[in-house]
Amino acid sequence: MTTATVLHGRGLSGGVCEGEALVTREAIAGWGGIDSRTGTIIESRHELAGQSIAGKILVFPAAKGSSGWSGVFHMARLEGVGPKAMVFNVMNTKIALAVVVSHVPCVTALDQDPVEVIRTGDLVRVDGDRGVIEILKRKDGNASGI
Amino acid sequence: MILADDERRMLDGAEGPAVQAAMELLVKYGEVLGAERLIDTDNVCGANIFNAQQRKLAGGTLDDVFAQISLDSPGGFEIPRARAHSCQLIGPMDTLEWQVQGVPQETRDAILDSESYSARHGIHLMNTCTPYQVGNVPTRGEHCAWMESSAVIYVNSVLGAMTNVEGRESAAAAMLTGKIPYWGYHLPENRHATVHVEVTVDVTTNRDWGLLGYAVGKVAGETVPVLTGITDTPNLVKLKHFGAAAATSGGVEMYHIPGVTAEAQTLEQALGGPGKKPALTVRYGPAEREAAYARLNTTAADTAVDLVMIGCPHASLDQIRDVCDLLGDRKVAPGTELWLFTPRGIRLLAERSGYGDRLRAAGAVLMSDTCPAIGRFVPDGTRVIVTDSAKQAHYLPAIMGVQGWFGDTRECVDAAVTGRWEGNL
Numbered sequence: 385m386t387t388a389t390v391l392h393g394r395g396l397s398g399g400v401c402e403g404e405a406l407v408t409r410e411a412i413a414g415w416g417g418i419d420s421r422t423g424t425i426i427e428s429r430h431e432l433a434g435q436s437i438a439g440k441i442l443v444f445p446a447a448k449g450s451s452g453w454s455g456v457f458h459m460a461r462l463e464g465v466g467p468k469a470m471v472f473n474v475m476n477t478k479i480a481l482a483v484v485v486s487h488v489p490c491v492t493a494l495d496q497d498p499v500e501v502i503r504t505g506d507l508v509r510v511d512g513d514r515g516v517i518e519i520l521k522r523k524d525g526n527a528s529g530i
Numbered sequence: 531m532i533l534a535d536d537e538r539r540m541l542d543g544a545e546g547p548a549v550q551a552a553m554e555l556l557v558k559y560g561e562v563l564g565a566e567r568l569i570d571t572d573n574v575c576g577a578n579i580f581n582a583q584q585r586k587l588a589g590g591t592l593d594d595v596f597a598q599i600s601l602d603s604p605g606g607f608e609i610p611r612a613r614a615h616s617c618q619l620i621g622p623m624d625t626l627e628w629q630v631q632g633v634p635q636e637t638r639d640a641i642l643d644s645e646s647y648s649a650r651h652g653i654h655l656m657n658t659c660t661p662y663q664v665g666n667v668p669t670r671g672e673h674c675a676w677m678e679s680s681a682v683i684y685v686n687s688v689l690g691a692m693t694n695v696e697g698r699e700s701a702a703a704a705m706l707t708g709k710i711p712y713w714g715y716h717l718p719e720n721r722h723a724t725v726h727v728e729v730t731v732d733v734t735t736n737r738d739w740g741l742l743g744y745a746v747g748k749v750a751g752e753t754v755p756v757l758t759g760i761t762d763t764p765n766l767v768k769l770k771h772f773g774a775a776a777a778t779s780g781g782v783e784m785y786h787i788p789g790v791t792a793e794a795q796t797l798e799q800a801l802g803g804p805g806k807k808p809a810l811t812v813r814y815g816p817a818e819r820e821a822a823y824a825r826l827n828t829t830a831a832d833t834a835v836d837l838v839m840i841g842c843p844h845a846s847l848d849q850i851r852d853v854c855d856l857l858g859d860r861k862v863a864p865g866t867e868l869w870l871f872t873p874r875g876i877r878l879l880a881e882r883s884g885y886g887d888r889l890r891a892a893g894a895v896l897m898s899d900t901c902p903a904i905g906r907f908v909p910d911g912t913r914v915i916v917t918d919s920a921k922q923a924h925y926l927p928a929i930m931g932v933q934g935w936f937g938d939t940r941e942c943v944d945a946a947v948t949g950r951w952e953g954n955l
Contacts, residue, residue, distance in 0.1 A: 416903065451677040477713070
């Protein structure tokens with residue numbers, strides 16, 4: 385019998401969604417880091433360079449770089465290429481404002497490090513009201529379990 | 531969040547729907563941050579010149595574009611004049627040299643329209659990433675709401691003003707309400723250093739300061755570093771380069787150099803008092819300097835140079851003079867461009883001082899109000915750019931898909947004249 389891996393944290397913006405995780409251990413740059421017209425990560429020195437955040441559950445440690453962070457996520461939402469949800473560790477003004485203008489479920493301050501526990505390609509449910517993350521299915525096909 | 535009476539009135543709509551939308555945004559933002567309250571601010575720097583993408587996505591009148599793009603509100607109401615003293619940061623276009631940028635007439639007209647809308651709303655058109663070079667010099671302890679990471683780190687650290695890195699929406703809301711969440715660097719206890727950087731190499735030139743900033747940002751991330759071992763007192767330009775680089779490779783918004791920056795005369799003061807120890811101590815020596823240089827130059831391989839860019843953050847009058855002197859009687863090579871970027875006010879001074887004529891005689895172009903990374907422009911067919919800015923060398927390759935060389939100003943000017951990159955550490 386398997387038990388879904390569940391992480392508990394602080395829900396920041398409402399709603400529940402399921403989707404595929406895109407996970408990075410590196411902080412993400414907004415302006416100059418993501419193309420708001422396509423959702424592609426363009427920071428050439430980033431481990432996810434060339435991949436797209438569009439429709440993904442974006443799991444990352446922190447927001448870095450320019451003050452245009454919220455603006456890029458705001459424009460990406462209007463272009464229809466924003467993330468489906470955001471899960472992150474470090475609170476700062478860049479990510480806080482992006483949480484407000486992205487209009488998607490967001491969770492932080494989790495009891496396990498999401499960047500270590502969740503893997504790219506996992507099917508994840510994010511509950512932004514209760515602050516709960518569930519890994520529903522691992523990328524390798526096995527149900528998540530301990 | 532606990533709201534004061536005037537803030538509650540704004541939230542309830544007593545000051546009109548635009549102020550209400552602004553206060554709603556600030557309350558949501560403050561709650562996500564975990565702020566307990568708001569604080570008054572009368573010094574706001576934001577970004578409300580709308581480009582074609584933003585006007586197309588928002589549609590409607592400029593009031594509607596402002597509501598949607600700057601306040602994250604559906605709009606349908608008039609935007610009042612800014613309540614707080616406010617200024618516009620660097621924007622998408624040089625209103626004089628827009629044709630050099632390749633901006634179509636229609637886009638130029640739309641941007642001018644957006645600029646005059648901002649001016650009518652009491653937003654000063656400084657159009658620079660360095661308001662502190664052209665008269666907006668916050669005092670120590672002044673609560674501000676500024677965007678632009680390179681400006682925030684400068685005014686927090688060098689001047690002792692108090693601001694977080696705001697975004698377009700929070701800055702616009704602050705303009706209309708005169709309020710911003712009391713969080714982060716508005717609280718004195720968050721301004722102490724937790725990372726100690728022991729500098730063991732000489733740091734003297736602009737390039738040295740850019741390299742140091744790029745290395746410190748990578749190590750310090752979001753924390754407050756304190757630097758010791760600095761033996762040469764830096765000027766405005768060097769600290770401008772340092773801060774921009776540290777805010778680019780990491781998220782540094784505040785640092786201390788005891789005896790130089792505003793809030794610490796000693797290492798002990800920087801750390802927050804007697805007995806306080808840093809969480810991390812790192813060394814910046816020759817190996818760290820070389821590593822920063824290598825990381826900044828990773829995107830470049832070809833030595834035929836298409837564009838030399840000076841003025842990120844916007845150049846001071848001294849930097850413009852230095853470029854003129856480095857050029858001497860030489861001319862920019864055919865097939866290569868030398869572009870300098872500065873605030874509009876400094877551009878006027880540069881013209882009055884004769885530097886504009888000298889630059890034009892050499893075939894260089896002096897611009898203001900924008901930069902290639904913000905405005906997304908380089909000369910047609912550009913493959914390789916050269917700059918003396920760590921920040922621009924970091925961002926422009928990502929934004930424009932070009933190769934970027936980073937070096938000192940002399941190497942950059944030489945590259946403009948010869949058309950070839952020959953820089954080295």
